[in-house]
Amino acid sequence: MPSPAAWSDNERRRFVDHGVLIRRALVHGDILSRARDLVGGWLNEAYDPARLTAHTERSFAPELEEHPDVLALYRRSSLMELAEDLLRPARTAAVTRAQIQIRLPHGTEQPVKRMHVDGVSCPHLEPRDLRTFTFIVGVVLDGSATADAGALHYVPGGHHRMADYFATDWVLGQPAQTPDDIDTQDGTAFTAQPGDVIVMHHLVPHRVGINTSSTPRVMAYFRVRHAQHRDLAMAALSNPWLEYPALAGLARPGTE
Numbered sequence: 001m002p003s004p005a006a007w008s009d010n011e012r013r014r015f016v017d018h019g020v021l022i023r024r025a026l027v028h029g030d031i032l033s034r035a036r037d038l039v040g041g042w043l044n045e046a047y048d049p050a051r052l053t054a055h056t057e058r059s060f061a062p063e064l065e066e067h068p069d070v071l072a073l074y075r076r077s078s079l080m081e082l083a084e085d086l087l088r089p090a091r092t093a094a095v096t097r098a099q100i101q102i103r104l105p106h107g108t109e110q111p112v113k114r115m116h117v118d119g120v121s122c123p124h125l126e127p128r129d130l131r132t133f134t135f136i137v138g139v140v141l142d143g144s145a146t147a148d149a150g151a152l153h154y155v156p157g158g159h160h161r162m163a164d165y166f167a168t169d170w171v172l173g174q175p176a177q178t179p180d181d182i183d184t185q186d187g188t189a190f191t192a193q194p195g196d197v198i199v200m201h202h203l204v205p206h207r208v209g210i211n212t213s214s215t216p217r218v219m220a221y222f223r224v225r226h227a228q229h230r231d232l233a234m235a236a237l238s239n240p241w242l243e244y245p246a247l248a249g250l251a252r253p254g255t256e
């Protein structure tokens, strides 16, 4: 049984191969319910439908991004320790804000998100802006039990393909977010219950679709950066293990 705040050798190897790790029911009790109630309250009382596209591109409930009860999902569960463990012996930069993403029940004109890698060629950024990070941690707060209920879909192992793409076919400033062979994939749905957690390498392409259920799917995301990410960001696009000193040796020869 792995320690709740450390990754087992098998999990590390799986992260190197698939770029994704999942821990079920990692966040629970008051930590989960306080954050869920805060976001639920915002959705009922403060959400302005005129801002749907902006919220979908950036974050819902921007007023709550730095709220202690939202940050507690990361800081007061074992997530912060797990995040630090993945980069050890490198240090992580402090995580000071959350992104809240809600997929509203079908019938709302919410834009879908095609396959992309965060912070590169985003529609809401200047093409030459890079807003990358090392990996993302997502916590399900509500909904998302099935694939068509607005689940996050990711391409397992897609970080290898994206690193190759960034090394060979891509230039900073171009509008295309992913190569065609990634863009046309459905991806694997992160079918999950509240409290389940996904840890995903920054280079893993992902998308979200419509939510055909009657319940909003609510997730809180935390972007984790290597302490020197600003200097490493460009090179890390084509070298997935540059920021993970302990994982570089586990990568399969020829995949990077």
Ligand SMILES: O=C(O)CCC(=O)C(=O)O
Residues within 6 Å of the ligand: 056, 057, 101, 102, 103, 113, 118, 151, 152, 206, 207, 208, 219
């Ligand atoms: O809604 C989600 O779960 C994912 C959103 C997403 O891919 C993003 O904000 O870049």
